[in-house]
Amino acid sequence: MIGDHIRALRGGRWSHAIDCGDETVIQLGDDPAQGPARVRRSYRPEFVAGAEAVEVVTHRERTFPAEEVVAR
Numbered sequence: 001m002i003g004d005h006i007r008a009l010r011g012g013r014w015s016h017a018i019d020c021g022d023e024t025v026i027q028l029g030d031d032p033a034q035g036p037a038r039v040r041r042s043y044r045p046e047f048v049a050g051a052e053a054v055e056v057v058t059h060r061e062r063t064f065p066a067e068e069v070v071a072r
Contacts, residue, residue, distance in 0.1 A: 003066025005059065008051035016057070017047055020070050 002021025007014045017025035025047050029040045048054045064072065 001056075001066070003062075003064075003069040005057040006047075007055055007057055008048050009053040010051055015047070017042075017044075018069060019044065021066075026070065 002019060004019040005016065006019055006025065007016045015027060017027035019025055020041070023044050024041050025044050026039060026041050027047060029038050029042075062069075
């Protein structure tokens with residue numbers, strides 16, 4: 001759902017992303033083969049592919065509306 005904080009577990013490490021609501025996510029790219037970490041937009045099924053677990057991270061309170069979370 002748009003603005004959700006999601007995470008995927010691979011090899012004992014969690015990767016985090018924000019769901020854009022259009023089958024894409026915004027994530028911090030942490031693939032050493034692609035060089036230094038950078039923020040990028042990717043296809044959600046690609047983000048969760050091969051993950052041992054995928055979760056929506058629940059925060060006590062939502063600070064910004066969902067659309068603003070994606071925009072930020």
